Amino acid sequence: MEKIYLDHAATTYVKEEVFEKMKxxxxxxxxxxxxxxxxxxxxxYAVAEARNTVAKILNCLPTEVYFTSxxxxxxxxxxxxxxxxxxxxxxxxxxxxxxxVIETCQELEKNxxxxxxLPVDKLGMISVEELKNAIQEDTILISIMFANNEVGTIQxxxxxxxxxxxxxxxxxxxxxxAMGAVRIDVKEMGIDMLSLSAHKFYGPKGVGVLYVxxxxxxxxxxxxxxxxxxxxxxxxxTHQVVGLATALELAYExxxxxxxRMVEMRDYLIKNILKKIPYTxxxxxxxxxxxxxxxxxxxxxxxxxxxxxxxxxxIAVSTGSACSSGSLKSSRVLLSMxxxxxxxxxxxxxxxxxxxxxxxxxxxxTKLANSVAKLRKMSPLYQD
Numbered sequence: 001m002e003k004i005y006l007d008h009a010a011t012t013y014v015k016e017e018v019f020e021k022m023k024x025x026x027x028x029x030x031x032x033x034x035x036x037x038x039x040x041x042x043x044x045y046a047v048a049e050a051r052n053t054v055a056k057i058l059n060c061l062p063t064e065v066y067f068t069s070x071x072x073x074x075x076x077x078x079x080x081x082x083x084x085x086x087x088x089x090x091x092x093x094x095x096x097x098x099x100x101v102i103e104t105c106q107e108l109e110k111n112x113x114x115x116x117x118l119p120v121d122k123l124g125m126i127s128v129e130e131l132k133n134a135i136q137e138d139t140i141l142i143s144i145m146f147a148n149n150e151v152g153t154i155q156x157x158x159x160x161x162x163x164x165x166x167x168x169x170x171x172x173x174x175x176x177x178a179m180g181a182v183r184i185d186v187k188e189m190g191i192d193m194l195s196l197s198a199h200k201f202y203g204p205k206g207v208g209v210l211y212v213x214x215x216x217x218x219x220x221x222x223x224x225x226x227x228x229x230x231x232x233x234x235x236x237x238t239h240q241v242v243g244l245a246t247a248l249e250l251a252y253e254x255x256x257x258x259x260x261r262m263v264e265m266r267d268y269l270i271k272n273i274l275k276k277i278p279y280t281x282x283x284x285x286x287x288x289x290x291x292x293x294x295x296x297x298x299x300x301x302x303x304x305x306x307x308x309x310x311x312x313x314x315i316a317v318s319t320g321s322a323c324s325s326g327s328l329k330s331s332r333v334l335l336s337m338x339x340x341x342x343x344x345x346x347x348x349x350x351x352x353x354x355x356x357x358x359x360x361x362x363x364x365x366t367k368l369a370n371s372v373a374k375l376r377k378m379s380p381l382y383q384d
Contacts, residue, residue, distance in 0.1 A: 151284030152293025161190030203247030
């Protein structure tokens with residue numbers, strides 16, 4: 001039985017080139033980068049080189065790149081850092097953000113901060129006008145994700161950044177899903193803070209980045225040692241940092257060419273599912289979406305059933321974001337987009353990767369059609 005992995009938004013495998021680049025830092029170049037002897041300094045040089053690579057790709061200074069453990073930590077640091085610096089105030093975000101942003105904002109509300117959660121339209125887009133109208137005199141931060149992790153909708157980041165700059169409000173974007181799929185220039189786009197995570201673009205788990213524009217004065221996140229210029233204490237994981245930089249570099253090699261292939265495969269899958277399986281609806285923006293994202297609702301049945309049957313056929317998919325996959329609740333993102341609860345509960349997310357092919361998509365559609373038909377026969381809601 002062929003095994004087909006279509007859950008790259010949850011995580012990706014580590015590319016062989018990335019793993020090979022990391023290996024020496026487990027066994028040979030194992031020194032602590034903070035140590036002054038040659039073992040440590042060799043590791044320290046590798047960390048510096050990785051930081052330079054990330055800075056070059058983001059178009060920022062190396063001193064604006066901070067290594068973290070993941071995208072969630074980066075999001076927390078960005079939001080809590082501004083909140084701690086200001087002490088009080090108003091934050092603007094959206095209702096479709098990752099839980100790392102939503103739950104952090106909810107915690108801050110318990111401590112006296114106020115938060116506006118912008119709604120989205122049926123395609124998952126925020127309104128720039130509503131963002132403008134939400135700004136208050138005491139607004140201290142705007143945090144809007146670059147691209148949604150469930151439906152793949154890409155937000156108007158440059159417009160948002162321009163508004164934030166005009167009002168002198170720091171702008172943070174969670175770019176965890178977009179990084180490696182969309183070219184992001186933080187200076188050109190006007191982004192003040194940005195979160196990313198290596199395991200979304202064929203790098204190792206357990207390492208991420210928070211870009212912070214110099215002069216923002218975010219403040220320390222973890223106290224202890226002097227790692228990350230005294231802002232985030234803890235021994236630097238050299239092998240993971242090297243892996244992140246290598247994976248990011250590889251992700252942006254021939255990106256446009258890779259995206260043409262990815263979009264072709266994505267659109268082929270969408271077209272055939274909607275054509276061959278009745279009572280199906282595409283979720284998210286039709287064009288302003290990530291090149292690899294396919295999120296479709298299947299009427300009369302539950303997504304969990306589809307997922308389990310496809311898994312028996314060797315096909316791995318998701319019913320939503322990986323961070324909430326243990327929940328049987330309908331997707332908060334889809335409900336916020338106005339998707340009826342039954343349809344939201346019957347949604348499946350497929351996210352493609354570099355190892356996938358058009359031929360695999362044909363196999364997926366066939367197995368998916370069989371699974372949907374089988375589940376609908378058992379559904380009291382469905383009448384053929």
